[in-house]
Amino acid sequence: MELLQKILELDTELFLYLNSFHNDFWDTIMLMATRKETWLPFYAVILFYFVKKYREKSILIVIFLALTILASDQISVLIKHWVERLRPVYNPEIEHLVHNVLRKGGKYGFVSSHAANTFGIYVFTSRIFKNRSYSILILLWALLLSYSRIYSGVHYPTDILFGALLGWGIGWIMFKTLMFLDIHFFGTRMPKIETTGLAIKQSGTVFLVFLTLTTTVLIVVSILHYYNYL
Secondary structure, three states: OHHHHHHHHHHHHHHHHHHOOOOHHHHHHHHHHOOHHHHHHHHHHHHHHHHHHHOOHHHHHHHHHHHHHHHHHHHHHHHHHHHOOEOHHHOOOOHHHOOOOOOOOOOEOOOOHHHHHHHHHHHHHHHHHOOHHHHHHHHHHHHHHHHHHHHOOOOOHHHHHHHHHHHHHHHHHHHHHHHHHHHHHOOOOOOOHHHOOOOHHHHHHHHHHHHHHHHHHHHHHHHHHHOOOO
16 A cells, blocks of 8 residues: 555656646646537548458448447446545645646546547557557557647646557557457458558658648747737
């Protein structure tokens, strides 16, 4: 118990340190980063390459990606209500020290559903595409969204860590299940998911969409803050 208490204390100290770096500009950026709607063009280009690379098998891939997100989300919610660890913004001992951006979310925060979902997507899609550049990009995306939850004051670092591990495990299980089905039930249909990946030029397109999206957000937020619209 003493070890657990020490870990929780260190977790709280690290959270307060990371959460202390904020200003109005980055409040807006992190608020937008944590919103699913912000990343719709990014999701769209990933789905586009599912269809382009895997044709009719893309339906199976999308189903398992959806199952990855659903399982990560629902299992993380179950863990929240089982562990009942208060989010930082609801912790009476530190809530006056927490910088919260707009929403507090539900009462409990362990484990982070955002981290579980994003790391589930990272593992599953990076194993599907088998492209180093894409894997690095989607990992950075998952880390950004996870950090935004600490910045927003709604999760401790360990909420993020264990949420990421949960999503990682679920993403891996879903990928392995998909590979089993593809090999044993759809092996005669081409292309084979096991040997088909994202080409360098295609990963460059994904990166370009990501870069364009993030740059646009930064420019728009900068302009709005400059003219005091936010």
